[in-house]
Amino acid sequence: MIRLQKAQEPAVLTSNAETWKQEYLGAIAAGKKRSEIPARYRHATVKSAIAVEAFGKCIYCESKISHALFGDIEHIVPVSIDPSLVVDWTNLGYVCQLCNNHKRDYWDVNLPIINPFGEDPKDHLRFYGPWVTHKAASDRGQITVRVLGLNRTYLLERRKERLDRLTPLVDQVFSMPEGPAKAAMMKFLMEEASASAEYAATVSSYLEHQLVDVPVADETTAIRELDGSVQAPLQRSAESAPGPEISANTSNTDAE
Numbered sequence: 333m334i335r336l337q338k339a340q341e342p343a344v345l346t347s348n349a350e351t352w353k354q355e356y357l358g359a360i361a362a363g364k365k366r367s368e369i370p371a372r373y374r375h376a377t378v379k380s381a382i383a384v385e386a387f388g389k390c391i392y393c394e395s396k397i398s399h400a401l402f403g404d405i406e407h408i409v410p411v412s413i414d415p416s417l418v419v420d421w422t423n424l425g426y427v428c429q430l431c432n433n434h435k436r437d438y439w440d441v442n443l444p445i446i447n448p449f450g451e452d453p454k455d456h457l458r459f460y461g462p463w464v465t466h467k468a469a470s471d472r473g474q475i476t477v478r479v480l481g482l483n484r485t486y487l488l489e490r491r492k493e494r495l496d497r498l499t500p501l502v503d504q505v506f507s508m509p510e511g512p513a514k515a516a517m518m519k520f521l522m523e524e525a526s527a528s529a530e531y532a533a534t535v536s537s538y539l540e541h542q543l544v545d546v547p548v549a550d551e552t553t554a555i556r557e558l559d560g561s562v563q564a565p566l567q568r569s570a571e572s573a574p575g576p577e578i579s580a581n582t583s584n585t586d587a588e
């Protein structure tokens with residue numbers, strides 16, 4: 333999970349949100365089931381914007397959503413808790429079916445799961461290899477990992493595959509002579525940790541630790557080639573300091 337930035341609300345939602353909300357609240361008041369009420373928040377334009385802001389990844393587990401792993405629109409605050417947020421732009425996010433199923437209607441105002449749009453997951457979570465755990469004494473980190481199942485087998489396997497593919501490249505960069513080829517390799521590795529990359533939190537944490545001993549000379553040959561979003565890990569590596577800052581624009585499916 334990485335911090336994300338909410339994209340601009342689609343015009344179709346801005347124009348229709350109040351009407352759609354009243355339609356939903358009226359139907360609920362009339363005793364209709366959710367399955368009987370039009371899911372206006374699934375409007376194609378809305379869903380597309382939600383997917384793009386999340387780089388096509390689940391906002392919780394960072395799995396790329398594909399034909400094999402369906403996406404859905406998540407209500408961060410479940411509509412069973414607050415129906416008035418049914419088409420609230422800030423309450424919608426892109427999620428995979430599995431995270432959706434794990435979260436269901438979980439909500440505790442005193443212990444909410446981490447909202448990647450409103451806070452930095454790194455304040456609550458740590459990434460060790462393929463494993464995700466909570467920072468010491470972070471109840472919110474703990475409940476987030478538990479409710480979403482962030483260490484389910486599927487995710488552990490996928491994250492391990494990502495790291496296994498990067499390991500030989502990290503080894504290689506250490507022995508490469510200074511020059512454009514090494515700079516390009518460093519840039520590639522930084523891109524693997526960028527916000528749009530799958531399991532970016534896992535990869536950036538891994539590279540932060542593995543590249544910490546890369547010769548500082550790389551800073552002058554490689555870092556000028558990098559854009560702002562991926563410089564931080566390399567600079568910090570050279571300084572033997574803590575890890576990358578990754579931010580992104582964001583998110584899709586009806587979780588909750």
Ligand SMILES: [Zn+2]
Nearest residue numbers: 390393428431
């Ligand atoms: Zn997910």
